[in-house]
Amino acid sequence: MAIGIDEFKGILKVLKERFAEKKEYLIEMDSIMGDGDLGITMSKIFAAAADEAEDSTETSLGKLIMKSGMTMAKAAPSTMGTLMASAFMDAGKVLKEKESIEISDWSLFFGGMKSGIVKRGKTKVGEKTIFDVLSPVADYLLDKNYDSEKTLFEDLTSYAASCLEKTKDMEAQHGKAACFGEKSKGHVDAGATVAYLLIETISEYFGATA
Amino acid sequence: MKKILNNPKEFALDTLKGIYAAHPQDLTFVEDDLHCLIKKDLVKGKVGIVTGGGSGHLPLFLGYVGDGLLDGCAVGDVFQSPSSEQILNVTKAVEQGQGVLYLYGNYSGDIMNFEMATEMAEMDDIRTEHLVCGEDVASSKKGEEHKRRGVAGIFFVYKCAGAKADELASLDEVKRIGEKAAANVRTMGFALSPCIIPEVGKPSFTLADDEMEIGMGIHGEPGINRTKLLTAKELVQILMEKIIEDLPYNKGDEVCVLLNGLGSTPKEELYIMYKETAEILEMKGIKVFHAFIGEIATSMEMAGGSISLLKLDDELKKLIKKPCYTPFYCQKEL
Numbered sequence: 001m002a003i004g005i006d007e008f009k010g011i012l013k014v015l016k017e018r019f020a021e022k023k024e025y026l027i028e029m030d031s032i033m034g035d036g037d038l039g040i041t042m043s044k045i046f047a048a049a050a051d052e053a054e055d056s057t058e059t060s061l062g063k064l065i066m067k068s069g070m071t072m073a074k075a076a077p078s079t080m081g082t083l084m085a086s087a088f089m090d091a092g093k094v095l096k097e098k099e100s101i102e103i104s105d106w107s108l109f110f111g112g113m114k115s116g117i118v119k120r121g122k123t124k125v126g127e128k129t130i131f132d133v134l135s136p137v138a139d140y141l142l143d144k145n146y147d148s149e150k151t152l153f154e155d156l157t158s159y160a161a162s163c164l165e166k167t168k169d170m171e172a173q174h175g176k177a178a179c180f181g182e183k184s185k186g187h188v189d190a191g192a193t194v195a196y197l198l199i200e201t202i203s204e205y206f207g208a209t210a
Numbered sequence: 211m212k213k214i215l216n217n218p219k220e221f222a223l224d225t226l227k228g229i230y231a232a233h234p235q236d237l238t239f240v241e242d243d244l245h246c247l248i249k250k251d252l253v254k255g256k257v258g259i260v261t262g263g264g265s266g267h268l269p270l271f272l273g274y275v276g277d278g279l280l281d282g283c284a285v286g287d288v289f290q291s292p293s294s295e296q297i298l299n300v301t302k303a304v305e306q307g308q309g310v311l312y313l314y315g316n317y318s319g320d321i322m323n324f325e326m327a328t329e330m331a332e333m334d335d336i337r338t339e340h341l342v343c344g345e346d347v348a349s350s351k352k353g354e355e356h357k358r359r360g361v362a363g364i365f366f367v368y369k370c371a372g373a374k375a376d377e378l379a380s381l382d383e384v385k386r387i388g389e390k391a392a393a394n395v396r397t398m399g400f401a402l403s404p405c406i407i408p409e410v411g412k413p414s415f416t417l418a419d420d421e422m423e424i425g426m427g428i429h430g431e432p433g434i435n436r437t438k439l440l441t442a443k444e445l446v447q448i449l450m451e452k453i454i455e456d457l458p459y460n461k462g463d464e465v466c467v468l469l470n471g472l473g474s475t476p477k478e479e480l481y482i483m484y485k486e487t488a489e490i491l492e493m494k495g496i497k498v499f500h501a502f503i504g505e506i507a508t509s510m511e512m513a514g515g516s517i518s519l520l521k522l523d524d525e526l527k528k529l530i531k532k533p534c535y536t537p538f539y540c541q542k543e544l
Contacts, residue, residue, distance in 0.1 A: 027410055031414045031415070035289050035407075035429050035430075036407060036410050036414040037289060037290065037407060037409075037410065040407075040409050040410065041290070073293055073294060073295070074293050074295060076287075076290065077286065077290065077292060077293035077294065077296075077319065077323050078286075078289075078290040078291055078319045079291070079317075079318045079319035079322065081290075082291065082294075082319055082322045082323055083322070086322075120322050120325075120326075121318070121322065174318055175317075175318050176427070176429065176431050178350070178357060179349055179427070179431045179432050180432060
């Protein structure tokens with residue numbers, strides 16, 4: 001099945017609901033090593049993106065995704081807000097001419113997210129960030145074929161979970177967590193958790209609609 | 211949480227409304243966005259200096275917008291970067307044909323948004339340069355100074371760059387001076403109690419009644435040592451030792467000293483600390499040109515503070531001496 005504008009709006013809506021639910025959880029997680037505002041940022045940006053998309057008359061799906069990114073950049077321009085915004089903007093650019101996302105296009109979508117994060121965050125794998133989930137996830141999809149979004153995202157969610165788990169052993173290089181040095185080991189990264197939640201939520205969307 | 215506010219979500223916005231109501235002769239905003247704050251009387255032909263950062267640090271950042279200091283500030287929500295669009299709006303408003311210097315602290319959200327603003331400003335043919343300040347000795351070790359976070363010492367960079375821009379110097383010159391000031395500042399902080407982000411509603415860390423943390427940042431970034439409460443003398447000795455050896459500041463140097471309170475520490479305690487600071491400097495043969503004591507960069511109701519030193523040369527000293535005025539800070543000719 002191909003994902004059109006209305007389905008993508010639906011995905012943004014479940015992301016809005018999920019990140020609203022996870023607000024306190026992410027605040028607590030971020031308070032261990034960060035400023036404690038991650039839950040606020042994430043609930044704000046997905047609420048803004050979903051609300052704006054709902055009223056949008058945009059017919060290009062790529063442009064809708066890109067505009068969602070721009071909305072996020074305004075809604076909460078903190079580090080993670082800006083990174084997620086850049087990820088969506090680049091994912092939108094990659095899919096610019098498309099009116100729908102085919103199964104094989106999800107690799108392009110996550111590839112775009114990856115390039116947006118690299119460009120803005122100047123990070124690489126192993127630095128205990130959102131990139132440690134988004135980058136391997138994008139690469140994972142490159143040589144795979146799936147027969148449904150449901151199987152794609154189920155597979156991707158379990159792979160993302162393993163990537164998230166690996167951030168436990170990493171030492172933070174960015175943001176406030178970098179102040180902790182060696183002590184930042186032992187916890188999964190809060191930003192990487194956001195990437196995992198994003199994938200898991202999309203998976204549940206397809207699980208529910210399949 | 212015990213704070214005076216109407217709605218936690220509107221904390222930054224209501225603060226800004228109060229500021230514009232109180233200082234209509236000095237400050238205004240552009241593009242119908244209270245977060246885009248600029249100085250009212252811009253000087254023709256002068257390099258614009260724009261700063262930005264999260265709310266919750268007054269007088270940092272917007273409090274240094276005024277004569278002889280900065281021209282504009284993009285104001286974020288509490289501890290959050292302003293958006294690139296807000297930075298761009300401020301940039302366009304203060305640009306006077308000589309380009310704009312972006313002068314801000316070393317925080318990833320701010321860096322990303324100022325960089326995005328530069329990309330957008332280029333579309334409008336506005337030249338921007340970046341100066342990222344990070345002088346908190348405790349936030350990263352020697353050899354990794356580029357990772358250090360910007361705290362109260364950024365005031366000295368504002369002061370020197372602002373005074374230089376007032377001489378109608380070029381963008382490159384203003385940047386050079388700012389870099390020189392930044393290279394000569396070191397800060398160490400400490401905290402006795404946490405702060406609360408209004409929207410979060412609870413402290414992001416806890417300290418026992420008899421504990422303090424040395425090296426704490428202005429968002430509660432962890433320090434390098436948690437310890438039982440020290441005397442002023444013991445505390446200042448620890449802070450000064452780290453600061454002095456880091457640059458290092460040597461016998462015969464002349465410095466400015468900045469004793470900054472984080473929000474809940476009374477000035478009396480800062481003066482007790484200054485007495486100890488001055489004694490150490492005298493013992494080391496380091497001369498104090500001027501002491502700045504008060505709240506320069508706060509973290510809402512956090513108790514604690516920081517000491518910063520700026521090593522002077524003739525050029526920086528001349529710029530520090532210049533008078534300046536903002537609703538939050540004014541200084542006569544020194």
